[in-house]
């Protein structure tokens with residue numbers, strides 16, 4: 001290859017990249033917090049502390065026998081299993097490499113440059129990044145008291161340019177789930193040409209009796225897309241698999257926008273095997289929910305104001321003391337997820353890890 005001329009311009013990338021925040025992952029597995037002497041824990045990425053469900057590793061290893069083949073692009077076995085489980089038609093399902101990827105597919109099929117995407121803020125940090133990468137404008141609507149979605153303000157933010165509204169329930173990172181009546185009132189106000197995404201990454205952990213049932217909502221609303229994932233309750237975050245449930249035309253568009261052969265043979269096999277382990281799944285989820293109840297009560301009893309926690313995590317507003325709290329947890333051998341000068345999100349993980357964070361919280365004055 002010949003030397004490029006000295007003045008050759010750098011490859012031209014989109015201007016928006018310079019202002020695009022990078023997704024901040026929790027501490028990578030294997031990197032230990034500084035206070036790791038007594039064993040270290042990662043409570044920064046809402047991962048499941050349990051290993052894969054019984055039989056899942058074996059099924060996944062068997063799938064490796066076909067490693068020289070492309071995966072089944074239609075993921076037929078998994079789609080059939082999901083359709084049966086959720087009682088939805090198979091053509092209402094679209095898979096992706098994690099529900100984050102499925103969300104990118106939603107934005108890709110719904111947004112033209114300059115269109116608007118409305119979401120609550122603070123919410124899942126992938127929302128503004130994916131929105132802007134899709135060429136759309138992000139309209140962030142501040143959360144209401146208690147870390148809840150302000151659905152009435154979100155409906156008011158919908159304009160002629162709005163193509164998608166993202167509703168995160170329960171909300172990552174604050175915790176509360178959207179309620180059935182408020183969602184119904186919201187959907188009555190939003191034009192049916194607007195796609196409404198109900199991101200239910202944590203649905204298995206929800207115990208709020210008033211929480212909306214997204215699958216029931218989708219059945220009456222052809223503009224609603226339900227996003228689910230195997231990353232959280234099912235503990236398959238490392239394999240990257242999630243899906244959407246939506247009316248046939250939307251689901252078909254999502255399948256068109258999927259990366260060809262993105263969902264691996266191992267992910268498909270693991271997901272199918274996991275769906276067959278409902279009893280074991282329920283037991284694990286119940287254990288995490290019990291632990292969540294215990295931890296949140298303990299931290300509230302210290303005087304802290306913890307919002308309703310419906311996922312496998314809880315939120316603590318700490319304002320300017322956010323970094324200090326995260327550092328204190330780090331010294332105790334636990335990484336948590338700080339967000340600027342707002343607060344920390346703490347995953348419900350191993351009992352010992354949860355306990356250490358409860359102890360750190362005891363030494364911090366409540367922020368109101």
Ligand SMILES: *Cc1c(COP(=O)(O)O)cnc(C)c1O
Pocket residue numbers: 046097098099100101124168172199201228229230231232237240241242
């Ligand atoms: C974790 C999470 C997801 C799912 O991510 P995957 O790509 O499926 O691993 C989606 N939405 C929210 C709000 C999440 O917290």
